[in-house]
Amino acid sequence: MSGALFSFFGSGAPIAMAAAVVALVASVVFLRTRNFLYDALALAATQAGFVLLAAALAAAVIWTHATARSWWQWDTRLTTALLCGLVYAAYLMLRRAIEEPTERATSAAVVSIFAFLDAPLAAIAIAWWRARRALPPEGAAPPGWSATAGVPAFAMLLAAVAMTVILLRREERRRALDAERRAALTL
Amino acid sequence: MGFLRQVWVVTMKDLRAEIRTKEAINASLAFSIVILLLFSFAFDPTDETMRGLSGGLLWIVFAFAGTLMLNRSFARELPNDCLDALVAAPIPTSALFLGKCLANYVLVLAVELVSLPVFGIFYNVHWARQIPELLLVLMLGSWALTVIGTIFSALTVNIKLREVMLPMLTYPILIPALMSAMQLTTALVGGTPINSDTIDSLKMLVGFDVIFTAVSLVLVETVLVG
Numbered sequence: 001m002s003g004a005l006f007s008f009f010g011s012g013a014p015i016a017m018a019a020a021v022v023a024l025v026a027s028v029v030f031l032r033t034r035n036f037l038y039d040a041l042a043l044a045a046t047q048a049g050f051v052l053l054a055a056a057l058a059a060a061v062i063w064t065h066a067t068a069r070s071w072w073q074w075d076t077r078l079t080t081a082l083l084c085g086l087v088y089a090a091y092l093m094l095r096r097a098i099e100e101p102t103e104r105a106t107s108a109a110v111v112s113i114f115a116f117l118d119a120p121l122a123a124i125a126i127a128w129w130r131a132r133r134a135l136p137p138e139g140a141a142p143p144g145w146s147a148t149a150g151v152p153a154f155a156m157l158l159a160a161v162a163m164t165v166i167l168l169r170r171e172e173r174r175r176a177l178d179a180e181r182r183a184a185l186t187l
Numbered sequence: 188m189g190f191l192r193q194v195w196v197v198t199m200k201d202l203r204a205e206i207r208t209k210e211a212i213n214a215s216l217a218f219s220i221v222i223l224l225l226f227s228f229a230f231d232p233t234d235e236t237m238r239g240l241s242g243g244l245l246w247i248v249f250a251f252a253g254t255l256m257l258n259r260s261f262a263r264e265l266p267n268d269c270l271d272a273l274v275a276a277p278i279p280t281s282a283l284f285l286g287k288c289l290a291n292y293v294l295v296l297a298v299e300l301v302s303l304p305v306f307g308i309f310y311n312v313h314w315a316r317q318i319p320e321l322l323l324v325l326m327l328g329s330w331a332l333t334v335i336g337t338i339f340s341a342l343t344v345n346i347k348l349r350e351v352m353l354p355m356l357t358y359p360i361l362i363p364a365l366m367s368a369m370q371l372t373t374a375l376v377g378g379t380p381i382n383s384d385t386i387d388s389l390k391m392l393v394g395f396d397v398i399f400t401a402v403s404l405v406l407v408e409t410v411l412v413g
């Protein structure tokens with residue numbers, strides 16, 4: 001049971017990380033080409049990664065409770081994952097706050113670059129901070145979890161890709177609608 | 188005009204405007220003193236607890252008061268379309284950004300240098316045992332706060348929810364720098380010199396400053412011009 005829960009975090013978090021890389025590359029390409037397809041891709045990858053990260057964090061909290069009888073132990077990986085979640089939540093909130101499409105896309109791309117650069121620094125800072133505190137020891141992965149984690153990890157990867165494609169198409173459709181609405185308003 | 192001269196002109200313009208109106212610095216100072224006072228109701232301000240909390244407490248105050256100031260940095264240019272005039276001025280946007288950054292830096296440092304003795308008085312902390320090291324940490328930490336705050340102040344200047352979005356964006360990104368500054372300040376205020384335990388935090392602060400200053404200078408053109 002705890003192995004299955006752990007594999008949720010163990011494979012969910014790396015896939016979320018991969019989504020962040022996709023979002024970063026898409027953001028940089030958008031800034032260079034100004035092709036809105038890449039902006040939509042950055043948004044879709046961030047949203048998919050965010051959902052996976054949230055699910056992985058929830059699984060990790062339950063797993064910590066099951067093995068250590070406490071919900072949150074300031075584990076280095078979990079704290080870093082939570083911080084990344086907060087940074088990308090700010091990204092998603094910023095997108096909702098800006099009306100004008102071009103401004104929204106450029107601002108979001110800039111925030112995406114900052115967020116990606118911040119993550120490794122945060123991971124290092126949190127590891128150092130934790131090493132100097134008298135906190136309970138880090139939860140160790142249950143032995144042999146990776147042997148059975150292949151199938152769920154693959155399933156999660158597929159889910160992430162599917163989610164990205166669906167969200168990408170939704171964003172594209174929404175932008176097309178929005179463009180028509182704007183054109184109608186200027187008539 | 189050389190690059191440094193352009194930066195200087197923008198810095199002095201901002202500082203002069205602020206010193207004449209005092210709209211941000213007064214609010215920021217009053218705010219930091221109110222938070223310092225509030226904290227003393229949150230826990231027993233005994234010497235023992237203060238030794239472990241001082242860094243965290245101070246930097247939370249600095250971060251909150253700093254955001255108040257940074258919110259105004261670009262918002263001040265909105266009336267009469269001053270921001271458009273600044274962007275259209277024949278200087279590189281990086282000079283404009285650095286100038287604004289320096290002006291904010293001076294103001295943030297001024298608020299910090301006032302709240303530090305106030306903190307020492309309220310909580311009976313002998314904070315002045317290692318002044319040069321503490322000043323170094325203050326300067327490095329405030330630069331991190333100012334660079335991130337100024338670039339996001341430029342980014343959020345046209346948003347209706349500006350006041351909400353700026354802290355939402357800056358605090359999570361600032362966490363590595365704030366964390367290191369808190370650890371260093373706690374150690375220094377407690378009388379421990381910078382040793383092999385805390386030198387890592389100092390490196391993190393320097394690294395954070397260098398990385399994000401460079402990235403901000405590269406991206407500020409995109410943020411301001413689009």
